[in-house]
Amino acid sequence: MPNDYLLTVISNIGMISLIALSAYLLLISGEISFGQQAYFGISAYAGAIATTLWGWPLWMALLFGSSLAALAAGLVGLLTLRVSGLYFSIATLAFAEMVRLSLFKLTYQVEIDGELIGPNGAEGFGEIRWIFDNDVSVFQYTLLIYGVLFLVLLFLVLIERSRLGMIFRMLGQDPLLTRIQGLNPVRYKVTAAIIAGFIAGLGGALYAHSFTYIEPQIFNIMLGVHALAYGLIGGLGTVFGPLIGVAIDIGFLESVRAFQGYRMIVFGGLVALMLIFMPRGILDEKRVYWLKTNARRWFRA
Amino acid sequence: MLELQAVSKAFGELQVLHGIDLHLRPGTVSGLIGPNGSGKTTLVNIVTGVYAPDSGRVLLDGKDVSRASADQITQLGVSRTFQNIRIFNRMSVLENVIAALIGHDKPGLFTLLGSVREVDGAGVAAARRALETVGLLDQSNLPAGELPLPLRRRLEIARALACDPKVLVLDEPSGGMTPAETARVSELIRSRIAPGRTCVVIEHKMDLISHVCEHLCVLNHGEKIAEGDPRSVMSQPEVIEAYLGRP
Numbered sequence: 020m021p022n023d024y025l026l027t028v029i030s031n032i033g034m035i036s037l038i039a040l041s042a043y044l045l046l047i048s049g050e051i052s053f054g055q056q057a058y059f060g061i062s063a064y065a066g067a068i069a070t071t072l073w074g075w076p077l078w079m080a081l082l083f084g085s086s087l088a089a090l091a092a093g094l095v096g097l098l099t100l101r102v103s104g105l106y107f108s109i110a111t112l113a114f115a116e117m118v119r120l121s122l123f124k125l126t127y128q129v130e131i132d133g134e135l136i137g138p139n140g141a142e143g144f145g146e147i148r149w150i151f152d153n154d155v156s157v158f159q160y161t162l163l164i165y166g167v168l169f170l171v172l173l174f175l176v177l178i179e180r181s182r183l184g185m186i187f188r189m190l191g192q193d194p195l196l197t198r199i200q201g202l203n204p205v206r207y208k209v210t211a212a213i214i215a216g217f218i219a220g221l222g223g224a225l226y227a228h229s230f231t232y233i234e235p236q237i238f239n240i241m242l243g244v245h246a247l248a249y250g251l252i253g254g255l256g257t258v259f260g261p262l263i264g265v266a267i268d269i270g271f272l273e274s275v276r277a278f279q280g281y282r283m284i285v286f287g288g289l290v291a292l293m294l295i296f297m298p299r300g301i302l303d304e305k306r307v308y309w310l311k312t313n314a315r316r317w318f319r320a
Numbered sequence: 321m322l323e324l325q326a327v328s329k330a331f332g333e334l335q336v337l338h339g340i341d342l343h344l345r346p347g348t349v350s351g352l353i354g355p356n357g358s359g360k361t362t363l364v365n366i367v368t369g370v371y372a373p374d375s376g377r378v379l380l381d382g383k384d385v386s387r388a389s390a391d392q393i394t395q396l397g398v399s400r401t402f403q404n405i406r407i408f409n410r411m412s413v414l415e416n417v418i419a420a421l422i423g424h425d426k427p428g429l430f431t432l433l434g435s436v437r438e439v440d441g442a443g444v445a446a447a448r449r450a451l452e453t454v455g456l457l458d459q460s461n462l463p464a465g466e467l468p469l470p471l472r473r474r475l476e477i478a479r480a481l482a483c484d485p486k487v488l489v490l491d492e493p494s495g496g497m498t499p500a501e502t503a504r505v506s507e508l509i510r511s512r513i514a515p516g517r518t519c520v521v522i523e524h525k526m527d528l529i530s531h532v533c534e535h536l537c538v539l540n541h542g543e544k545i546a547e548g549d550p551r552s553v554m555s556q557p558e559v560i561e562a563y564l565g566r567p
Contacts (some may be wrong), residue, residue: 193408197423
């Protein structure tokens with residue numbers, strides 16, 4: 020069985036992949052969100068409150084946190100997606116900062132076994148003990164994370180093959196042309212924002228229960244920027260692109276000792292190089308088309 | 321069918337259209353010509369809901385659609401192509417045409433979640449028919465962005481044609497083409513696209529206009545200066561002056 024450090028890296032890749040997939044969904048729909056960390060954070064707090072303070076089972080806490088995140092994403096989308104483009108990006112960043120700063124003010128503590136437990140502003144929220152109370156090992160929790168990630172990937176693969184997925188990609192290429200096909204861009208962009216918020220929420224709630232401690236500072240802009248960069252590095256041609264981006268950053272740059280202290284410099288340089296030489300990432304639409312065509316030929320042969 | 325009543329439009333201080341009246345005859349091909357900057361594309365953008373007129377009305381089957389959005393106008397049966405080609409470059413040729421059918425169907429939740437290719441076999445068949453009409457069926461699986469310009473124009477026409485629109489607006493369908501390519505697209509419109517359909521063709525090339533249009537309207541500086549049978553319109557002094565200048 021892998022050691023705990025390796026399992027932590029693997030589970031981290033799984034959880035961060037969820038926020039990367041949420042940013043990816045908006046990217047293919049033509050919107051750059053600097054604020055997916057807000058939904059990750061909302062769900063982390065809501066999910067942790069549900070299990071730790073209210074005694075809910077984890078699956079209900081995941082659904083509760085992610086639904087709250089999706090609701091918030093839908094509201095932000097409704098208010099901002101009419102303006103689109105740069106305005107949307109700035110609005111998402113402003114909302115995420117608003118959420119982060121609000122978490123500094125959030126105090127909701129309940130006495131459990133003689134101790135005050137719950138979010139306490141800048142001190143964060145510790146004692147998220149679901150995995151200890153339920154005797155869940157790191158390995159078992161990692162399996163759970165990858166189970167959720169698998170379901171999300173399956174859902175996104177089905178979305179990509181569906182009419183809805185096609186509309187998202189149409190919007191990403193030309194919103195006016197999409198409108199001229201008889202489709203209301205705002206409706207579908209808000210739909211993408213809601214789904215993306217839910218997926219980021221799943222990652223956040225899992226994250227809170229994995230690390231057993233969360234604080235507002237975790238959900239800062241760097242998390243949102245990384246989530247965006249993973250799709251841009253891994254590629255926007257398939258849902259598997261962002262996973263490659265996460266694996267490169269967390270699985271390689273963060274985990275290999277040689278990069279310690281230089282990770283952000285190498286990562287930033289990598290993003291810049293990708294934007295210059297492969298603006299739609301490693302697995303862009305052309306490469307995915309080439310891979311699919313050749314795979315079909317190979318199977319036929 | 322489609323009727324414009326005293327349509328005006330200005331962008332800031334620039335008055336682009338001055339009280340244009342236009343009545344499209346059902347089942348005929350009408351040409352809209354005029355020098356650069358005469359307001360042709362603005363008129364098309366108003367007809368297709370991209371812009372709303374400042375004053376006047378656009379009527380479709382007697383219903384006022386002046387304030388309808390572009391997606392609503394499309395749902396009502398008006399399809400168009402663009403002067404500057406607009407296609408979904410990162411999709412296949414077939415997907416570009418299916419895109420039009422998805423929008424036209426007013427998809428509900430369950431339809432949206434269905435597979436693009438399997439939910440509506442009839443839709444895919446319609447897309448293939450449209451591609452066959454414009455001679456692009458053999459290229460249907462190619463990425464649209466890799467097509468040469470004349471074939472991209474044909475793809476736009478196929479996409480506009482796929483939903484069997486009530487009114488088809490072709491904005492410079494031979495823009496950027498050589499004379500031989502123009503002749504081919506002109507024949508395509510006349511023989512396979514126009515019959516039985518209400519079309520508006522915006523063009524500069526008189527060969528194409530005279531080959532396909534049964535009715536002609538001429539704009540100059542945002543005003544309608546002539547309308548009627550193409551031959552008689554083209555011989556009017558105002559039209560000759562607008563195109564060639566005062567002798």
